[in-house]
Amino acid sequence: MKKVFASIGGFFSKNVKSPLKKAFVKIGEFYIEKIDPILSKIWHALTHNFMIRFTHSHLILFSFIKIKITNKRREATLGYMFILIWIIGYLVFSLYPVFYSLYLSFFKVNLDGSDIVLQWQAFNNFKAAFISDPYFVEILIDYVMNTLFNVPVVIVFALIIAMLINQDIRGKGFWRTVFFLPVIISSGPIIGELINQGATTLPSIANYDIINLILENVGEFISDPIQNLLETILLVLWFSGIQILILLAGLQKIDKAIYEASMIDGASPWESFWKITLPSILPLISVSIVYTVVSMSVFSLNPVIIYIKDIMTGRSTVGTLTTGFGYSSALAWIYFLVMVVIILVFVGVINIRKGSRR
Structure with missing residues (x-):
């Protein structure tokens, strides 16, 4: 600290004029004469006692545990101090x-x-979630199906946009900002207002007969998530800003010489995508999947989140056992475990595909 004050004092003496310079010099002298000796004694007492003692090369704990101080450990300790x-x-x-x-x-x-x-209650809260609660299982199943449908859409859309932005085009920074902007403003109240105004839907989608034909000829178990996806397609794509940046960063790290070599060998752009691009960014796709599942799951307008919140605050009318903080905590943990299983399924599929390519 003395060196710090001395260097700052030198700067002030050269660049700052009288009143402020004198005030700072007096503060520095006061610190060096009065405060620094006290801090030095405190530091010495903290680092030289029967529990902790520092030497030039070792940290000694309780006089018999010696830990060698290396440059690597000093740097690690300094890093932990910054994030302490x-x-x-x-x-x-x-x-x-x-x-x-x-x-x-x-x-x-x-x-x-x-x-x-x-x-x-032991496991009664968890049993009630599946036996006594008439709504939770249905809401949870809808969440699982919607997530299984929506996450691949987000990842595919993000990958397509990232590959387009990665081309040699002007205004890359502008397009990054355009696709990242929804992430900044996608708070619960804003999204809620957009949903109320119908701004997250495509009204003309219902006019296509092929869509209605598909929905009428598949089971309700599959048609409901598909219809929900079509009705909220813009909301789903709203969640793709972070993923676009992650995948774009991965695409920019791929050496262009690899593509040039593949073109010389006669590979088409489609083959280059499947043999070079996709394997190179599979780890980042896994990261994007985890982020997408988590962001959709913890979104404040998620029906499961709203239901658990109503249980916790007592606004739900499910029954005496199935109310309050205890039951809502059980629901939250069930929801968390389901979310983890969905992440493991997606990441497992990616890793299986990655392993089959080796």
Whole structure:
């Protein structure tokens, strides 16, 4: 710190005039004479005691555990110090509430004034979700089917747009901004207003007889997700901004010499896509899939999220057992596990395809 104040003082003495320069010099002198000795003593006490002691090359814990200090460990420690506030915040405000909700899922939770009264339910909350609750399973199945249909649409659309932007065209930055802009403004209230105004649908889609023919000749189990996809196609594509940037970054990392060599060998653009482009960006496709599933699942207008929120706040009329924080926590964990299974299915399919290409 002395060197820092000395260098800053030198800068001020050369570039800043009288009043401010004198004030800063006095602050620096006060720090060096009064504060720095106190901080040095505190630092020495913290690093030279019976629990922790620093030497030039070792960290000694409790006088018998020696840890060698290397440059790599110094750099790692410095990095962890920079993100220490985030780690503490994550542990306190994210990780602890998550596991506390798992704890509450085994209880019936009643709020008695400022006290929380817990009644042990074991797995009754989880059983009630599938047996007593008349709505949750139906909503969950709709979520699974819509996700299985919507995620591939988002990924394919993002890949097509990324490949178009990756061409030698003018205004690449402009088009990146255009496709990323919905990500910035896609908050719950805005999307809700767009849905209410019908701005997320294609009204003319119902006029195509081929669409109606497909919907009439497949089972309700398949036709409902397809119809929902067609009705909210613009909303689905609204979620593709981040994926476009991820895939575009991957496409830009592919060496163009590989494409030139394939063209010399007679490969068509279609073959180059399947043999070069797609295998090169498969890891980024996996990342995009994970991001897409998570972003769609935690979206504030997701019916499952709304239903769990209504259960938690007591606005649902499902029954005495199936209300409150305990039951809503159980639903949230079931929902989380289903979301994880969907991610594993998609990533598993990608990895199987990747392995079959080797």
